[in-house]
Amino acid sequence: MKIALFGLGYVGVVSAACLARDGHSVVGIDPNGVKVDFLRRGKSPIIEPGLEELIAAALTAGRLLAGSDYATAVAQCDVLLVCVGTPGQANGSLDLTYVRRVVQQIGEQLAAGGGYKVVVIRSTLLPGSMQSVVVPLLEQCSHLRAGKDFGVCINPEFLREGSAIYDYDHPPKTVIGASDERAAAIVRELYAGLDAPLVLTDLRTAEMVKYVDNSWHALKVSFANEVGRLCKAMGVDGRLAMRLFCMDTKLNISGAYLRPGFAFGGSCLPKDVRALTYQGRLLDVETPVLGAILPSNQLHVAHALSMIRATGRRRVGLLGLSFKEGTDDLRESPIVTLAEQLIGKGYELLVYDQNVRLAALLGANREYILTHIPHIGRLLVERPEQLLEHAEVLVVAAASEEFRSLLQGLPSGTSVIDLVGLWNTADGKSTAPVDHYDGIAW
Numbered sequence: 001m002k003i004a005l006f007g008l009g010y011v012g013v014v015s016a017a018c019l020a021r022d023g024h025s026v027v028g029i030d031p032n033g034v035k036v037d038f039l040r041r042g043k044s045p046i047i048e049p050g051l052e053e054l055i056a057a058a059l060t061a062g063r064l065l066a067g068s069d070y071a072t073a074v075a076q077c078d079v080l081l082v083c084v085g086t087p088g089q090a091n092g093s094l095d096l097t098y099v100r101r102v103v104q105q106i107g108e109q110l111a112a113g114g115g116y117k118v119v120v121i122r123s124t125l126l127p128g129s130m131q132s133v134v135v136p137l138l139e140q141c142s143h144l145r146a147g148k149d150f151g152v153c154i155n156p157e158f159l160r161e162g163s164a165i166y167d168y169d170h171p172p173k174t175v176i177g178a179s180d181e182r183a184a185a186i187v188r189e190l191y192a193g194l195d196a197p198l199v200l201t202d203l204r205t206a207e208m209v210k211y212v213d214n215s216w217h218a219l220k221v222s223f224a225n226e227v228g229r230l231c232k233a234m235g236v237d238g239r240l241a242m243r244l245f246c247m248d249t250k251l252n253i254s255g256a257y258l259r260p261g262f263a264f265g266g267s268c269l270p271k272d273v274r275a276l277t278y279q280g281r282l283l284d285v286e287t288p289v290l291g292a293i294l295p296s297n298q299l300h301v302a303h304a305l306s307m308i309r310a311t312g313r314r315r316v317g318l319l320g321l322s323f324k325e326g327t328d329d330l331r332e333s334p335i336v337t338l339a340e341q342l343i344g345k346g347y348e349l350l351v352y353d354q355n356v357r358l359a360a361l362l363g364a365n366r367e368y369i370l371t372h373i374p375h376i377g378r379l380l381v382e383r384p385e386q387l388l389e390h391a392e393v394l395v396v397a398a399a400s401e402e403f404r405s406l407l408q409g410l411p412s413g414t415s416v417i418d419l420v421g422l423w424n425t426a427d428g429k430s431t432a433p434v435d436h437y438d439g440i441a442w
């Protein structure tokens with residue numbers, strides 16, 4: 001393919017060299033004459049293992065050009081890759097000056113015609129930027145329609161400095177958010193040689209992915225360091241503790257617990273996080289990451305409450321009560337907390353949980369309900385149908401097959417607030433068969 005690549009920074013130069021190596025014709029465009037000059041001489045403007053060799057080879061093969069002629073680049077290329085910087089401003093907000101400028105330059109050249117081309121943004125943009133900035137500017141400057149006269153994609157980059165070429169060749173995934181099928185197919189072609197799962201998605205999701213990734217990476221580093229500081233203060237080697245932690249690829253280094261849903265609870269997680277942060281305080285070790293966990297969890301419960309309040313309805317049915325589906329353990333269940341807040345605010349609440357029916361309960365949990373939460377015990381119903389008859393709002397707090405089939409026959413007009421993703425399909429999309437549906441994080 002003929003590719004014009006705008007922005008010869010870290011991402012741009014690595015992409016240009018790898019695309020040229022893979023047989024594409026690449027012209028790199030940058031207003032910075034020094035970078036252009038470097039490429040023209042077969043040199044790398046950045047230090048990155050193996051990059052200079054790739055650039056030199058691409059130059060010799062005649063597949064890599066560099067310059068600052070936007071008109072020719074746009075006229076002669078089918079794919080217009082944007083790799084300009086998106087720096088952060090002092091207050092954290094994203095500076096889109098370079099993106100606006102380059103998109104304007106491209107748009108003005110698109111106006112000259114030359115057939116269907118795809119503008120692909122590789123820079124990191126916040127969700128909504130494509131729809132609110134990039135697409136309108138391109139359309140305004142070109143007097144053409146995105147998705148019809150030209151394509152628009154966002155294709156986030158996952159490489160790391162220092163291992164950029166290896167990362168380019170071995171991405172964990174290739175994500176393409178596209179305006180239309182035709183654009184997606186062209187961008188997909190660019191990566192035909194890569195052995196990585198390719199995901200086609202909407203623009204906003206593709207924009208978000210990079211932020212989720214990078215926040216997670218940052219959280220991992222801070223978590224490991226904070227655990228390390230705590231370990232050291234307690235006479236434990238933090239490196240060993242984290243090595244043992246990483247050995248658990250079932251619950252620790254895995255997709256476990258990484259699906260948005262309701263708050264955590266139970267007899268262990270809150271207690272242990274509390275104990276560790278308290279120990280940190282005793283030892284004068286500050287633990288802002290660990291310390292933020294319980295407040296964040298409480299905020300999630302408060303958010304569920306505000307969703308219920310926003311329906312404007314007062315008769316609420318709660319499907320599920322125990323902290324974990326399939327158990328009857330109510331200790332520190334965040335759903336109990338939610339129920340208490342609803343009661344406190346005067347909602348008419350009924351609760352059904354097949355595992356928590358007073359009549360059937362024995363021993364510790366019956367005792368727990370009768371002594372600790374008798375006000376909730378009184379609201380438990382034996383049959384789910386009683387809840388359907390009562391509720392204007394149904395709050396789903398456990399993902400069970402029983403609830404899925406129960407809600408098939410829901411009276412129209414009943415609102416459903418889903419805290420657990422009851423109908424989540426494998427691709428994460430919700431396909432709730434009810435009229436008034438709202439998910440807590442989707």
Ligand SMILES: NC(=O)c1ccc[n+]([C@@H]2O[C@H](COP(=O)([O-])OP(=O)(O)OC[C@H]3O[C@@H](n4cnc5c(N)ncnc54)[C@H](O)[C@@H]3O)[C@@H](O)[C@H]2O)c1
Binds near residue numbers: 007010011085087160
């Ligand atoms: N650096 C990384 O490891 C990395 C990894 C993944 C994603 N990203 C993202 O990719 C984007 C680029 O990052 P970077 O580190 O390569 O940026 P950078 O600052 O190193 O390079 C940006 C380049 O764009 C050029 N530029 C500015 N305006 C231009 C215009 N109108 N036309 C053509 N070129 C123009 C600049 O001269 C500069 O050479 C950012 O959004 C960044 O967040 C970076």
